[in-house]
Amino acid sequence: MEGQQELEAALRQRGIPVTAGEPLARHTTFKIGGPAALFAALQNEEQLLQALALCRGLGVRYTLMGRGSNLLFADEGFDGAVLCLDGAQGQEDITVKQNSITAWAGAPLGRLCTAAAAAGLTGLEFAMGIPGSVGGAVYMNAGAYGGEIKDVLAEVSFADETGAVRSLPAGELQLDYRASIFQQQKGWCILSARFALRPGEVQAINAAMADCLARRRAKQPLELPSAGSAFKRPKGAFAAALIEQCGLKGFRVGGAAVSQKHSGFVVNLGGASCEDVLRLTDEVARIVKEQTGFLLEREVQVVR
Secondary structure, three states: OOOHHHHHHHHHHOOOOEEEEEEHHHHOOOOOOOEEEEEEEOOOHHHHHHHHHHHHHHOOOEEEEOOOOOEEEOOOOEEEEEEEOOOOOOOOOEEEEOOEEEEEOOOEHHHHHHHHHHOOEEOOHHHOOOOOEHHHHHHHOOEEOOEEHHHOEEEEEEEOOOOOEEEEEHHHOOOEOOEOHHHOOOOOEEEEEEEEOEEOOHHHHHHHHHHHHHHHHHHOOOOOOEEEEOEOOOOOOOHHHHHHHOOOOOOEEOOEEEOOOOOOEEEEOOOOOHHHHHHHHHHHHHHHHHHHOOOOOEOOEEEO
């Protein structure tokens, strides 16, 4: 990778942990992915802005990741710099002010939910148990159990393609089902997000969050590596129901399989490759389209 040595040296000079040839399978919930030419663990917004400026200045290809819960990296890895926002190790910047809560993009979504509950603020109960980062949740407009990030998001701070830090209200972020403006504006990088919540009873909030966790544990194959829901919900139907209707529970390609517990999940049975997952999801989509007429679109983000 051209500029790799210069970038690695510059990151180290700024105190940013960086590793060459880091296996990306170690950093995704799917446990799949080859090595990154460079892997930088960014601990705060300042380090993220520095890393972005260095990559752009040196012409180094880069990609961003949070907690790796919705990513599928290629088997050959990533020939560039992976900028990981999951390097804070419990020192995430989460602040509460009156009825709003602000978190940096690398903060785990679960920590945000816990902070909201502790402050007696309701609105984020649905998100408890979603295994992503705040930035990833905004990027995908994550949702569960009838709630979505767009329901509570107030404002997002981000770095644009020039490196300038800007903010936009939620109403200007084109938030839709598993979609946001950040998926279109590839040069934009989420820095932090502010959520507008409502006062509530701490006991009731905690009970609702505990219920979400219990439902996840009961219905989802959390004992096996996966990237959550493999497909987006098609209009007028549910992906899991369609897949089960087509008799595809347990359908397998290599080390990847449709979960026997929840057919909306593709799981890594051990040693699954990126190509296994892609071939499996392509075949599932083909069969579902052929038998039901519904078109399934992968929800997991593929990075090559």
